[in-house]
Amino acid sequence: MSNSRAFIPLIAFLVLAGLFYFVLMKMNKGEYNPRDIPTEFIGRPAPSIDLPNLLVENDRVKSSDYAGKVWLLNVWGTWCPECWKEHEYLMYLSRQGVPILGMDWRDDKDDAIDFLKQKGNPFVEVGFDPNSDAAIDWGVYGAPETFLIDAQGIVREKHAGALHPQVWQEKFAKYFQAQKPTE
Amino acid sequence: MRFILREITVVKALVLLLGLCIGSSALARIDTYEFSDPEQEALFLDLTRELRCLVCQNQNIADSNAELAQDLRRKTYEMVSKGQNKDEIVEFMVTRYGDFVMYSPPFNATTLMLWVGPVLIFVFAVAMLVRIIRRRPSTNDRLLSEEQRQRAEKLLNQTEEK
Numbered sequence: 001m002s003n004s005r006a007f008i009p010l011i012a013f014l015v016l017a018g019l020f021y022f023v024l025m026k027m028n029k030g031e032y033n034p035r036d037i038p039t040e041f042i043g044r045p046a047p048s049i050d051l052p053n054l055l056v057e058n059d060r061v062k063s064s065d066y067a068g069k070v071w072l073l074n075v076w077g078t079w080c081p082e083c084w085k086e087h088e089y090l091m092y093l094s095r096q097g098v099p100i101l102g103m104d105w106r107d108d109k110d111d112a113i114d115f116l117k118q119k120g121n122p123f124v125e126v127g128f129d130p131n132s133d134a135a136i137d138w139g140v141y142g143a144p145e146t147f148l149i150d151a152q153g154i155v156r157e158k159h160a161g162a163l164h165p166q167v168w169q170e171k172f173a174k175y176f177q178a179q180k181p182t183e
Numbered sequence: 184m185r186f187i188l189r190e191i192t193v194v195k196a197l198v199l200l201l202g203l204c205i206g207s208s209a210l211a212r213i214d215t216y217e218f219s220d221p222e223q224e225a226l227f228l229d230l231t232r233e234l235r236c237l238v239c240q241n242q243n244i245a246d247s248n249a250e251l252a253q254d255l256r257r258k259t260y261e262m263v264s265k266g267q268n269k270d271e272i273v274e275f276m277v278t279r280y281g282d283f284v285m286y287s288p289p290f291n292a293t294t295l296m297l298w299v300g301p302v303l304i305f306v307f308a309v310a311m312l313v314r315i316i317r318r319r320p321s322t323n324d325r326l327l328s329e330e331q332r333q334r335a336e337k338l339l340n341q342t343e344e345k
Contacts, residue, residue: 037237040281106250132254139279141237141251 040139041147041155047137049073051127054104054112061101061127066149070175071099073147074123074163075135077107078115080143086162090122093168098176102126105135105143148172216260227263230272231256235286243286 049063102123148157218224236247
């Protein structure tokens with residue numbers, strides 16, 4: 001009896017060590033990231049967007065123009081290194097016919113226009129949001145962030161951080177495959 | 184003596200300089216919002232202390248100078264000056280950023296362990312402590328048997344006699 005008691009601290013230690021190791025492994029895979037704040041919008045109607053058009057003077061970018069389509073909202077800024085990284089993949093998606101609405105967040109207007117001129121423009125339209133008006137509406141807290149909005153105007157997916165093929169396959173691709181045969 | 188005094192003045196000057204730096208940087212992040220109504224001002228201060236900055240997560244938006252925090256302060260100001268009450272503004276933020284945006288999380292099913300957990304651990308620890316303390320005298324009694332005790336006494340007396 002007293003012999004087996006001596007092992008209790010050791011067992012407790014091993015259990016805790018195992019638990020910490022397990023959580024650490026998960027964290028290395030990008031889970032339990034304190035920066036990943038779960039979005040409140042999945043399954044809810046998308047907030048409407050009405051922003052000045054970055055590239056066309058006196059024009060406005062409105063989310064109502066996208067009703068009935070599956071589309072992406074991509075929040076970016078030239079100040080954000082991950083957005084530079086992601087840009088090439090957005091170009092690829094746009095060539096595949098994925099409609100992406102850009103939200104240029106807290107950016108310098110001229111820098112943003114230059115960026116799109118030099119690196120290409122993957123967006124159907126770009127709304128300019130220097131004061132976070134639309135960003136706050138969407139619960140954005142960093143860039144890049146990408147939302148997927150379905151034909152009924154419901155937010156279905158969100159990804160914080162640069163888009164890459166793996167995330168695309170896991171989260172986004174299915175919405176576009178399902179859409180194609182019906183069209 | 185004079186040397187020491189001089190050192191103290193140098194230290195004083197440094198402390199003063201440091202104070203000035205801290206003071207001015209603290210001033211720099213206070214944006215000027217004017218309120219016609221002192222109640223609204225109090226609500227604004229209250230809210231900015233309770234809302235979390237989502238960029239630098241261990242600061243509230245009153246303390247943070249992150250750009251998003253500045254914009255959230257402005258948004259809060261706009262809503263307060265429009266006459267919206269605390270519940271409305273909190274609901275606005277929580278529907279967009281979730282419970283996480285509140286510095287003290289609400290009490291609900293997901294946060295149950297967060298609130299109850301420390302109490303449970305404390306109760307468990309006290310219970311264990313009581314158990315250990317209660318057990319102690321009985322183990323002390325059995326440390327030496329009567330026979331052993333007498334032998335020990337004998338031995339101790341022997342050394343004293345020498």
